[in-house]
Amino acid sequence: MKNLGIYAARLTPPVEGFAPGHRACIGCGEALAVRLACKAAGENIIIANATGCMEVVSSQLPASAWRIPWIHTLFENTAAVASGVEAALKAMTRKGKIADRGTKVIAMAGDGGTSDIGLQALSGALERYHDFLYICFDNEAYMNTGIQRSSATPFGASTTTSPAGKKSIGQKTWKKNMPAIAVAHNIPYVATASPSYPFDMMDKVKKGLAVNGPAYVHILSVCPTGWRSTPDLSVRLGRLAVETGVFPLYEVEDGKYKLSMDVSPLRPLKDYMSIQGRFRHLSEGMVKKIEDRVRKDYEQLKERCA
């Protein structure tokens, strides 16, 4: 509709860096998050993408869903590739080999590519203080290779390599706190976000790009295929993750924590877990135990934000 902006207060920008026609599953929260992140980033951008769902669904030769310059090389090195892009832009601009257009660099990877195999490259790039934004699209497992657990998989989730069974409750470890690891690098901007809160998410992507130096945005991305949820629930699940306190939205600017929204009193955890097949095997007692931990973590975060 023409001049829609007159009627609707806030609209997403019409630019589509990540074009329709890609091969993501129906209801893929990660594809939605990438699309919104690209809208926020605009066109003066270069993206380095790790191997994973988003790379695979968007780039089968000879087609590509990318309307912005995009490079994929390997799984664990995307932060390093982005370092090279950033350094090249810097050197060539300084030497007058290219015009200074303020092109920004984004590195993006899944939770596996970020918190496991790519953690070293990411840590190096953050520590070296490259001017880039790293976005982790966290769908809480290695989805591209068939739902194997990662260090970002939540406690109790059944995956193909942390299957629930007679002697197993599924994932036995608690989710690694990647944003805290990013914060520990003393970088100017860290945030968590969710495409279920699109304007908040896009603002954070913009902020991350605007700061001088490295920024890290961690986006929870619902994956109906891996979470064993119905595709129509993806946006709702994203909201429930926030409302139950499982995935609080916050920012850390120059080391200062700030809650993006306080959702207490928290909703019961079962509202979130009961509609996902990956938690189906958990007893009520176990859900309660997890809920206790979620609430404790949430309180701690609130204190840090106070």
Place this chain on the structure above:
Amino acid sequence: MGKKVGMEVSLAIAEAAKMADTDVVAAYPITPQTHIVERLAELVANGELDAEYIPVESEHSAMSACLGSVATGARTFTATAGQGLELMHEVLYVAASMRLPVIMVVANRALSSPLNVWGDQSDLMAVRDTGWIQLICENGQEAYDTTLYAFRIGEDKRVLLPVMVHVDGFYLTHVIEPIEIPEQEKVNKFLPPFKYPLPLDPDKPVSMGAFAPPILYSETKKAQEVNLRASLPVIREVWDEFEKVFGRKYKAVESYRTEGAKTLLLTLGSFGETAMAAVDKLRDEGQAVGLLKLRLWRPFPFEDLRKAVGDAELLIVIDRALSYGGPGGPAFSEIRSALYSEKKRPRILGFVGGLGGRDLMVAEFEGMVKRAQEMRPKGAEEEFEMYGVRE
């Protein structure tokens, strides 16, 4: 003419990267490569080289940053050795397959374990099939020259492939040699600015590194194979051009005192210098012995090799690497197969020696000639021996 100065070879290599006006260096230190990257860091710190120096946290990231840098259109240099090259292994394929001309000097070193930081060519051989152009240097002047012309080869629009420049760790990297450093104007004349045809550029968005299903993968690999082979005439052209500007002539296979030689030694890298002395000695004693030195490892120079071997009756290939349980040292086995279909070919025998920094002196080269003349192998697996190893 530029002036000849006594210079550590590592510093000369850094000087070449500087004179090429490198934009980005991403490197991780490892013996015996360290002096090269330390010197580059110093040149950047002093403002003598206007470049971004990325002190990455690993070699995997060094090569990955190089990919990003070249893809953005910057002239990019790195150096590594041994374990570092192995840690890069996965990334090396990508540089070649995506046609990103990273220029890398490898200070060749042994591979663990046991840990050994000394000269060896196991690392060189382990990356043979990654799709890079591989050039092997014999002395300091060559190391400077090759680093310089590697940019010209790799960045040529008909090539666009990464190039590895091999220099033997310690034997070359840590010695001081008289090296002629040319005037900057000559370098500028020889080496045009790097213009990557389709860089990452928001004005002309490209997707790089899309994945290929089975129906396309083979075609991409064929294209790569055709492309690497087609780089050979360009390499020759660059050598001719180099000679015109700098007066030094390079070719794929160098012959030394091969006239009328019945026995030929064949070496890669710094062994060549010692082998020359051995050949001189044997010639003085009246033996018809000559020497071939292989400078280009990939693309393999079949034609040049066949011509250079000529009518020799015995060809002795000396490897500084081992192919465990295989058909002899890697160079030996390739050369044997390269000559297999020749109607008239010499007897080809191989020695593996000088591993992990073990010196091979003139006497050892003489010894290998003597031993080869006595060897009567019963099968392919007896056609090579490890030389000078205690039982």
